[in-house]
Amino acid sequence: xxxxxxxxxxxxxxxxxxxxxxxxxxxxxxxxxxxxxxxxxxxxxxxxxxxxxxxxxxxxxxxxxxxxxxxxxxxxxxxxxxxxxxxxxxxxxxxxxxxxxxxxxxxxxxxxxxxxxxxxxxxxxxxxxxxxxxxxxxxxxxxxxxxxxxxxxxxxxxxxxxxxxxxxxxxxxxxxxxxxxxxxxxxxxxxxxxxxxxxxxxxxxxxxxxxxxxxxxxxxxxxxxxxxxxxxxxxxxxxxxxxxxxxxxxxxxxxxxxxxxxxxxxxxxxxxxxxxxxxxxxxxxxxxxxxxxxxxxxxxxxxxxxxxxxxxxxxxxxxxxxxxx
Ligand code: NAD
Ligand code: UDP
Ligand code: UDP
Numbered sequence: 001x002x003x004x005x006x007x008x009x010x011x012x013x014x015x016x017x018x019x020x021x022x023x024x025x026x027x028x029x030x031x032x033x034x035x036x037x038x039x040x041x042x043x044x045x046x047x048x049x050x051x052x053x054x055x056x057x058x059x060x061x062x063x064x065x066x067x068x069x070x071x072x073x074x075x076x077x078x079x080x081x082x083x084x085x086x087x088x089x090x091x092x093x094x095x096x097x098x099x100x101x102x103x104x105x106x107x108x109x110x111x112x113x114x115x116x117x118x119x120x121x122x123x124x125x126x127x128x129x130x131x132x133x134x135x136x137x138x139x140x141x142x143x144x145x146x147x148x149x150x151x152x153x154x155x156x157x158x159x160x161x162x163x164x165x166x167x168x169x170x171x172x173x174x175x176x177x178x179x180x181x182x183x184x185x186x187x188x189x190x191x192x193x194x195x196x197x198x199x200x201x202x203x204x205x206x207x208x209x210x211x212x213x214x215x216x217x218x219x220x221x222x223x224x225x226x227x228x229x230x231x232x233x234x235x236x237x238x239x240x241x242x243x244x245x246x247x248x249x250x251x252x253x254x255x256x257x258x259x260x261x262x263x264x265x266x267x268x269x270x271x272x273x274x275x276x277x278x279x280x281x282x283x284x285x286x287x288x289x290x291x292x293x294x295x296x297x298x299x300x301x302x303x304x305x306x307x308x309x310x311x312x313x314x315x316x317x318x319x320x321x322x323x324x325x
């Protein structure tokens with residue numbers, strides 16, 4: 001058993017955060033989960049409350065926060081376009097003020113700190129697949145900018161605290177990740193298609209459906225985050241974490257239809273403004289620096305995700321209640 005640490009996870013009641021809390025507790029660490037429950041839910045972590053090493057605190061990271069910890073995973077931020085565009089000013093504040101507060105905290109207690117950054121820093125990329133050296137193609141004034149530019153500014157802050165204050169930082173650029181415990185109304189493509197298929201409702205494909213994404217299963221992603229945190233201090237990132245297998249949204253729709261046996265039809269809706277055309281991580285750096293490659297093929301990951309939503313919808317609950325099983 002490795003040395004037990006006290007670890008802060010912001011956004012810990014969200015989709016990725018709840019799996020991260022679970023894995024860290026299983027490794028024998030103490031975990032403090034901080035969340036304002038904007039998109040996250042107490043149900044996502046309800047099954048962890050009986051663990052004496054676990055604590056949940058309702059708090060908004062745009063306000064200062066004082067606690068003594070060894071490591072910080074900064075995940076607080078809505079990740080689905082419909083949620084981060086609901087209150088775009090708050091989204092930027094969460095990324096920027098949240099980063100400043102968590103970096104200030106890390107500085108005071110000399111903690112190691114990891115930022116959950118995103119493939120959105122590459123915007124609508126002109127380089128394909130995207131290596132970490134690519135600076136991106138981001139609209140600074142569009143509807144996605146609150147998220148993209150907020151996350152880019154957070155990366156800037158991380159590297160300035162590293163240069164200026166010698167903080168131990170880790171920046172992960174996470175590509176589209178999916179799995180159980182996403183909200184049925186999350187709005188991202190995997191949960192939308194699965195929920196629609198299970199209810200025999202039309203599958204909403206935006207645009208022509210020829211745009212691509214690369215989908216990583218949640219378990220693989222959590223392994224990557226923890227492995228990055230565990231690397232030596234000279235490994236700061238940014239480092240891409242994602243599954244390089246690339247699919248069009250039409251391919252995804254057809255796969256979901258096949259796996260659910262659904263009678264849903266495909267319905268084409270308008271493409272959202274600034275929707276990136278292609279996205280695929282170059283994970284060479286993660287392979288060498290972390291010895292990490294995703295293990296779960298899309299078909300397999302979709303199988304467990306479909307099974308989760310099937311049980312959730314059958315239970316009549318609207319969110320996360322099954323997580324406590
Ligand atoms: P999520 O929406 O399920 O989780 C975000 C969590 O942050 C929620 O629990 C929410 O309530 C909380 N939160 C939001 N604003 C907050 C604030 N001001 N103070 C405290 N808590 C706040 O999304 P997720 O998919 O779990 O994403 C987690 C992190 O990973 C985010 O930072 C996201 O940008 C990043 N990320 C995720 C993906 C992905 O595909 N899932 C891809 C790239 C980056
Ligand atoms: N901060 C915090 N928790 C701490 C220490 C700092 O939330 O334990 C916040 C603090 O409110 C400040 C921010 O982090 O606004 C940045 O802190 P830093 O020490 O870098 O800057 P300064 O306090 O000099 O503005
Ligand atoms: N998308 C879609 N139908 C939906 C939801 C999303 O066709 O019901 C498309 C969306 O336009 C984008 C891709 O799926 O091209 C991924 O969207 P998501 O919101 O999941 O993630 P992001 O755009 O942030 O990568």
